[in-house]
Amino acid sequence: MKTVTVTGPGTTAVVEADKPQAGPRDVLVRMRACGICGSDALYIHVGGIPPRQGATPLGHEPAGEVAEVGAEVDGLAVGDHVVINPMAAGDGIIGSGGAQGGLSEFVVIRDAVVGTHLITVPKHIPFEVVALNEPMAVATHGVNRAAPQPGDKAVVFGAGPIGLGAAIALKLRGVAHVVVVDIVPDRLAKALRVGADAVINSAEEDVAARLTELHGEAPKGVGVRGIKPATDIYLDAAGAPVVIETVLAAAKHGARLSIVAVHKKPVEVDFGAILTTELTITMAMGYPTEIFEVTPGLVANWEKYAEIVSDVIPYAEVQRALTLATAGKVVVSIP
The missing domain is CATH 3.40.50.720 (NAD(P)-binding Rossmann-like Domain)
Incomplete structure (x- = not known):
């Protein structure tokens, strides 16, 4: 699969990586959208975050579609649309120094628990709006x-x-x-x-x-x-x-x-x-409890929240999306 990674101070690349495999307690999510945050520019500027200095996967505002559900996971089905809590990932914060980034084709959620790691959203909500869940938290x-x-x-x-x-x-x-x-x-x-x-x-x-x-x-x-x-x-x-x-x-x-x-x-x-x-x-720093508290309001008022999105950029132009981030709220659409 493809993933966007910091390759050094001031540089990024779309690189090939192994597609993660889901075990019986895991959920594999096909990424469909990921917002660009101002902190991404910081990670790029300093060349990544230890322990992955020079190789930090980017993207911590993810929204996606369930691709595989482990046999021991309850409350999810293939095809469900979900928003992910990047702070709860067992292998580090998604897109902020962890092993995975939301600007990837797939992300695996280990030991997945609905309401802790991810939550479903109605399918009529555009993915670029669902990707606002993290910054709105x-x-x-x-x-x-x-x-x-x-x-x-x-x-x-x-x-x-x-x-x-x-x-x-x-x-x-x-x-x-x-x-x-x-x-x-x-x-x-x-x-x-x-x-x-x-x-x-x-x-x-x-x-x-x-x-x-x-x-x-x-x-x-x-x-x-x-x-x-x-x-x-x-x-x-x-x-x-x-x-x-x-x-x-x-x-x-x-x-x-x-x-x-x-x-x-x-x-x-x-x-x-x-x-x-x-x-x-x-x-106020981050979202100690708000990551899924905000979701019902986002769903009920998604057309208002959609006004916040300034640009939806296709994954093929993700490098351009990273340069546009300071001008508004940029969301990358991932096929």
Whole structure:
């Protein structure tokens, strides 16, 4: 079979590999789609992940079709469409340093248990949407860390795939009003299509002032000076220092900030200045429980989630797909 592998710093190749064999407790999955993540660019740049430095299989956002089911595996049949938990693989994280990658023609799931390693999805959902399950689990974990309550008002910074997924998840959790902030008009238009109640172009508008117009003015708190928007949740999916600066200056008493973005440089925080706000700051990494929690919402709202996909690239052009990943949400279609 074919698989995409890091071959050295800055280089990848489609290589021939042995097709994995399924034992009685295993499931062989024919890959049908796999998303490209920004972390894939990092793996390529550094030349792979130990212990497979220089030979790291890529692809950790997989969706596929069951090709073989071991005799001791329950709850699956050949032809089922499935999404895989790449973190649960017994031979390492799929596509992130493990022995297998989702940008392959086949992946074998050892000791497969439905609900732990993989889960079925309806066959009418396009595979490129099913492949969003993993990044949308990341977005949902960021939302969960913010502890949204019905009726809350929220703002998401960054209208990339994670930010858009967070906006959808917030609405599904009953948040009353969700604003998305970005500087790219096309991304803001997409945010409205996935269900955001309003958008702000931060290159053209004062974010705090506009949030106050949209969410109202927060009650004055002890030691809190000036007008603050009544925004309950701030979610950072952008990773720019100015986002943190904006939130710290705007946050009302008792607001929550969830940071799911990767900040590549240190951000200075004056804790003395925000002490009286009692702002809750949480970090969100990966998806400890969300990998299949997100699936029912993805299935029920797949047309909204489909808006997140910017490009579907055939497997024959996978090298081009890897170069496009920073421009949007690229999914590789695998025949």
